[in-house]
Amino acid sequence: MTLGVYINLKTEAREAIAFYGEIFGSTCEDLMTYGSIDHGDEFPMDEATKELVMNASIQIEGQTVMFSDTPAFMSELVRGNNVTLVLETTDGDKLTRYFDALSDGATKIMPLQQTFWSEKFGQLTDKYGVGWSFNLTK
Incomplete structure (x- = not known):
């Protein structure tokens, strides 16, 4: 069993991935955007939303840290101190x-x-x- 870390950001996931990747010598190999999959008519998206990160990860000292942006059609992102x-x-x-x-x-x-x-x-x-x-x- 493993325990994962998932960092949700408003629109800064790419920037955060680059920032952490540079510090920890890690590169993201699996970035997927919201526009890379077909959402049908359920979640209509503008071009800016399609470019947001749906899921991506990097390795930090052998541990996977995952990232995602939080588009307007999802729940509101509230920065907290719970993680x-x-x-x-x-x-x-x-x-x-x-x-x-x-x-x-x-x-x-x-x-x-x-x-x-x-x-x-x-x-x-x-x-x-x-x-x-x-x-x-x-």
Whole structure:
């Protein structure tokens, strides 16, 4: 069994995929747009909506992270704090690199610092509203 991560965005999925892909050295191989499948008359779409990402994924440290845009005909997207991605690694330099790269446009909640459970731990909410925790493990 695996547990997947799915990030829903308003219209920024392509941008987020490129941003995360650059940071984590990953490329998207499976991007599907809303216009790439036939929705019939049930969901009429303008050209801009047809270009939105219906589903795509990248690999982050061996884990699949999926993305989708949320067109107007779907439920309203509300950015929340109910999902946090947790990056754990034994490589302190890599952890710092990822934290620094994701800090671009982010709100830092807790800078990378020593805690009673880790030599390095930090938290931020990135420019797409996605929460991240960073933990150096032994």
